[in-house]
Amino acid sequence: MSAPTSPDEGAVGPPERLHPLFLIKGLRRSLRSLGGAYALIAYLAVSGRWSTAVIAAVAILLLGVGGTILYWSRFQFRVGQDEIRIDSGVVNRRHRSIPFDRIQDVDIVQGPLARVLGLAEVKFETGGGGEGPRSEEGVLHAITLERAEAIRRLVRGRRVSALEPARTAEERPPIYAMSAGRVLLAGTFNFSLAVFAALIGFTQTVGQPLGIDPFQESFWRDLVAASAPLEQFALTHRLAGIAAGIALLLLLGLATGIVRTLLRDYGFRLDGTGTGLRRRRGLLTKTDVTLPVKRAQAAIVASGPVRATFGWSELFLQSLAQEERSRGNHELAPLAQPAEVDAILEEMGWLPIPPAPRWTRVSPAYVWSFVLALSPFLLVVVVQAVTVWPMAVIFSLGLFALVALRALAWRRIAYALDGERLLMRSGWWRRRLVILPKSRIQSIDYTENFVTRRFGTATLQFGVAGGSAATHLIPAIPSAAARALRDDLLGSAP
Amino acid sequence: MADLPELLPVETGYKKVLRARLALMWLVLTAGALIAGYALAGSTRFAMLIPAAVLLAGLLAVATVPARIHRRLRYGLSERLLQVVRGWLFHTDTVVPLVRVQHLDVVRGPFDKMFGTATLVLHTAGTHNSTVTVPGLAPERAEAMRDIIRDHVRTDFA
Numbered sequence: 001m002s003a004p005t006s007p008d009e010g011a012v013g014p015p016e017r018l019h020p021l022f023l024i025k026g027l028r029r030s031l032r033s034l035g036g037a038y039a040l041i042a043y044l045a046v047s048g049r050w051s052t053a054v055i056a057a058v059a060i061l062l063l064g065v066g067g068t069i070l071y072w073s074r075f076q077f078r079v080g081q082d083e084i085r086i087d088s089g090v091v092n093r094r095h096r097s098i099p100f101d102r103i104q105d106v107d108i109v110q111g112p113l114a115r116v117l118g119l120a121e122v123k124f125e126t127g128g129g130g131e132g133p134r135s136e137e138g139v140l141h142a143i144t145l146e147r148a149e150a151i152r153r154l155v156r157g158r159r160v161s162a163l164e165p166a167r168t169a170e171e172r173p174p175i176y177a178m179s180a181g182r183v184l185l186a187g188t189f190n191f192s193l194a195v196f197a198a199l200i201g202f203t204q205t206v207g208q209p210l211g212i213d214p215f216q217e218s219f220w221r222d223l224v225a226a227s228a229p230l231e232q233f234a235l236t237h238r239l240a241g242i243a244a245g246i247a248l249l250l251l252l253g254l255a256t257g258i259v260r261t262l263l264r265d266y267g268f269r270l271d272g273t274g275t276g277l278r279r280r281r282g283l284l285t286k287t288d289v290t291l292p293v294k295r296a297q298a299a300i301v302a303s304g305p306v307r308a309t310f311g312w313s314e315l316f317l318q319s320l321a322q323e324e325r326s327r328g329n330h331e332l333a334p335l336a337q338p339a340e341v342d343a344i345l346e347e348m349g350w351l352p353i354p355p356a357p358r359w360t361r362v363s364p365a366y367v368w369s370f371v372l373a374l375s376p377f378l379l380v381v382v383v384q385a386v387t388v389w390p391m392a393v394i395f396s397l398g399l400f401a402l403v404a405l406r407a408l409a410w411r412r413i414a415y416a417l418d419g420e421r422l423l424m425r426s427g428w429w430r431r432r433l434v435i436l437p438k439s440r441i442q443s444i445d446y447t448e449n450f451v452t453r454r455f456g457t458a459t460l461q462f463g464v465a466g467g468s469a470a471t472h473l474i475p476a477i478p479s480a481a482a483r484a485l486r487d488d489l490l491g492s493a494p
Numbered sequence: 495m496a497d498l499p500e501l502l503p504v505e506t507g508y509k510k511v512l513r514a515r516l517a518l519m520w521l522v523l524t525a526g527a528l529i530a531g532y533a534l535a536g537s538t539r540f541a542m543l544i545p546a547a548v549l550l551a552g553l554l555a556v557a558t559v560p561a562r563i564h565r566r567l568r569y570g571l572s573e574r575l576l577q578v579v580r581g582w583l584f585h586t587d588t589v590v591p592l593v594r595v596q597h598l599d600v601v602r603g604p605f606d607k608m609f610g611t612a613t614l615v616l617h618t619a620g621t622h623n624s625t626v627t628v629p630g631l632a633p634e635r636a637e638a639m640r641d642i643i644r645d646h647v648r649t650d651f652a
Contacts, residue, residue, distance in 0.1 A: 444588070446587035464622070
């Protein structure tokens with residue numbers, strides 16, 4: 001082994017390997033990364049060169065198995081006194097040491113296969129982020145669940161022993177938990193047509209050699225012609241067909257939302273750990289993540305017109321700690337009532353959302369500048385009115401709907417100062433309430449342009465660390481008020 | 495009320511830097527237009543029309559834009575804040591509390607060296623505005639500002 005031998009072998013810990021069953025998971029991983037090769041095999045198979053296709057498939061399989069075994073044999077980790085060392089790589093060796101002090105937390109993820117085999121993936125959250133492929137930053141792909149939990153206990157013990165008196169008892173009731181019914185309800189709000197995106201992607205990559213192309217009329221014609229009675233039926237009941245199609249679309253979207261939510265959020269449970277929040281969720285892939293409260297930059301309460309009617313909202317944190325996929329946005333509650341949101345905030349040591357903050361609304365210039373921007377389209381309407389007038393009606397109705405939505409959004413946009421925090425409310429369809437502590441504001445931009453200057457308004461935009469989804473801004477504030485607000489927010493900076 | 499700093503103009507040399515950069519950019523555009531013009535209408539006498547128009551626009555931009563940008567560009571450094579104001583058509587006024595700065599660079603490109611200017615770059619943790627630049631400073635001034643701000647840099651994150 002070419003592992004670096006340090007003088008004090010005892011402090012570094014004995015070398016350990018990944019569980020041998022990593023081969024199954026690793027093989028899947030390496031086979032998945034060879035996407036292009038399958039297209040080749042499929043092409044070979046479709047074009048009748050079966051023997052070549054089989055040889056290619058076997059070669060890929062052997063390559064995958066060999067590569068995985070090699071990776072496994074060259075992967076070692078050591079759990080030492082103050083750090084974890086990971087030595088990996090076949091050609092390019094990489095020796096990484098992660099000091100316990102730098103580990104924000106240890107995440108344990110179990111996929112469905114891993115749960116059957118009693119394995120877990122361990123990720124060391126260092127909050128470094130940004131540099132290089134993040135996925136390889138301190139991940140142990142497959143070790144036994146017991147060992148994973150032991151390592152987590154060890155890391156946590158090292159980290160908090162000086163700061164915290166004791167860990168809170170495991171038996172404390174959760175701060176927030178979702179019943180199966182609640183998860184289903186959350187799913188109905190997650191209407192999604194992602195299935196169609198996936199289908200389109202599938203037909204584009206695989207469909208062509210197989211002769212499936214739903215974007216060709218002939219494809220449907222041939223399909224229908226293959227069953228003559230259906231063709232008759234479809235042609236006679238066109239309207240009903242359209243209605244059925246829309247209903248099917250809605251149903252599919254609803255089902256997708258429910259299934260996706262069920263897979264992700266089943267058994268959602270949030271516990272307080274004293275310095276952070278521990279979140280467990282997942283139906284097939286179980287995740288167990290701890291979110292350090294100190295790293296939270298802003299809290300965001302999201303809702304929609306329907307959800308808001310019933311008092312439901314979603315709570316997530318913008319945090320410096322990065323999470324898989326959702327880049328710095330950590331979901332704390334997919335569907336919660338105001339009291340539950342306040343309870344979570346309280347556990348974090350944040351004040352609850354005041355029942356009636358003194359909102360300051362923004363200028364109606366927010367709507368008028370939008371009308372101004374749309375005004376060139378009026379010309380289109382005039383031209384249509386002369387040529388094809390039904391189009392003009394539809395088009396102007398569309399324009400009117402856009403303006404109406406903008407006006408509805410304007411009614412909701414407002415900001416308020418709540419002690420040492422800035423509250424920002426926005427959106428009618430995508431409702432957001434951002435709670436931003438003044439001390440988390442990294443920079444403030446005051447922007448205006450030749451249009452907003454006419455209206456005497458400006459936009460304030462806040463630089464906040466972590467997260468990429470949300471840019472925090474308040475549009476169309478009267479310029480004097482905007483400058484005053486900026487000075488006020490910066491005035492309390494330490 | 496925050497103590498906003500007094501705003502100062504940047505070096506006049508920055509106008510030359512801008513002019514050089516713009517000239518370079520428009521030169522490339524003109525060359526592109528030449529190629530496009532010949533490819534689209536090589537045989538007709540309109541071939542030179544597009545490149546000529548691009549060249550004219552370029553000359554106009556080089557003549558007028560640098561002075562306008564320079565006139566609107568102001569920066570200020572106080573005890574606690576750095577402020578950068580730029581633009582009129584699209585006006586931006588950025589304020590960064592010095593304690594929020596993560597690290598600092600002084601950057602000098604070839605044009606900066608030619609005309610005796612430097613750019614101070616502040617990196618904050620924010621996703622929006624993660625870098626704030628103050629261009630067109632005298633190199634000594636940029637380094638002096640860097641040293642002042644460096645004293646305030648501290649990370650208050652866990």
